[in-house]
Amino acid sequence: DSGVTQTPKHLITATGQRVTLRCSPRSGDLSVYWYQQSLDQGLQFLIQYYNGEERAKGNILERFSAQQFPDLHSELNLSSLELGDSALYFCASSVSQGAHQPQHFGDGTRLSIL
Amino acid sequence: AQSVAQPEDQVNVAEGNPLTVKCTYSVSGNPYLFWYVQYPNRGLQFLLKYITGDNLVKGSYGFEAEFNKSQTSFHLKKPSALVSDSALYFCAVRDDYYGGSQGNLIFGKGTKLSVKP
Numbered sequence: 207d208s209g210v211t212q213t214p215k216h217l218i219t220a221t222g223q224r225v226t227l228r229c230s231p232r233s234g235d236l237s238v239y240w241y242q243q244s245l246d247q248g249l250q251f252l253i254q255y256y257n258g259e260e261r262a263k264g265n266i267l268e269r270f271s272a273q274q275f276p277d278l279h280s281e282l283n284l285s286s287l288e289l290g291d292s293a294l295y296f297c298a299s300s301v302s303q304g305a306h307q308p309q310h311f312g313d314g315t316r317l318s319i320l
Numbered sequence: 321a322q323s324v325a326q327p328e329d330q331v332n333v334a335e336g337n338p339l340t341v342k343c344t345y346s347v348s349g350n351p352y353l354f355w356y357v358q359y360p361n362r363g364l365q366f367l368l369k370y371i372t373g374d375n376l377v378k379g380s381y382g383f384e385a386e387f388n389k390s391q392t393s394f395h396l397k398k399p400s401a402l403v404s405d406s407a408l409y410f411c412a413v414r415d416d417y418y419g420g421s422q423g424n425l426i427f428g429k430g431t432k433l434s435v436k437p
Contacts, residue, residue, distance in 0.1 A: 208363060208365065210363070212363075239424070239425075248427060248428075248429045248430065249410065249427040249430075251424030251425065251426075254424065262424055264424050296363055296364070298364075305352045305414040305415070306352050306369070306371045308354060308366045308369055309366070309425060310366060311356075311363035311364040311365070311366075312363050313361070313362050313363045314362075314363050
């Protein structure tokens with residue numbers, strides 16, 4: 207058990223809808239990262255937050271947004287969903303944002319768009 | 321630009337034999353290298369990392385990895401494979417060129433390890 211909690215585990219919805227994925231980092235971790243895993247694109251970095259502030263952006267679509275709250279949990283919001291958004295979405299956390307820190311991953315949210 | 325290559329989609333090994341999963345990388349500065357393992361329907365589990373120092377890094381579950389700067393490689397190894405090692409293995413890199421402010425890990429496409437009894 208990594209200590210990173212993601213909810214829900216599975217989400218099934220339709221095109222055009224909006225969903226929110228939630229992540230609770232390991233106790234004491236200040237940095238949260240979101241990744242998307244799909245068969246064709248592999249693991250892609252989306253966005254990073256550190257202690258409530260956005261720190262780095264990767265291949266995140268404009269339809270997607272995220273935030274980190276004062277209690278350090280994070281939410282990833284996906285809107286105007288398309289079939290191609292179907293994927294596994296992972297949250298990871300680390301103690302700090304130092305490059306040497308390993309990131310610890312949750313079990314992911316599997317998003318299926320019908 | 322940072323990149324990671326795992327040249328083998330799948331590696332097949334007999335139980336008890338040594339295993340190697342290959343990884344090469346490209347970065348602008350000094351690399352921070354990581355290996356993760358993913359079991360079905362689970363998240364990625366951290367195995368080991370190379371930051372600096374000894375080129376042979378030991379990690380969890382008997383795994384180790386060898387850093388080779390001249391070949392820009394970071395191959396994962398285990399002296400004696402177990403059936404329970406069967407999983408998807410990912411190599412990842414972070415580049416210190418950006419002073420650590422870039423938070424993302426760059427992952428390889430993964431190598432499926434299959435260990436047969």
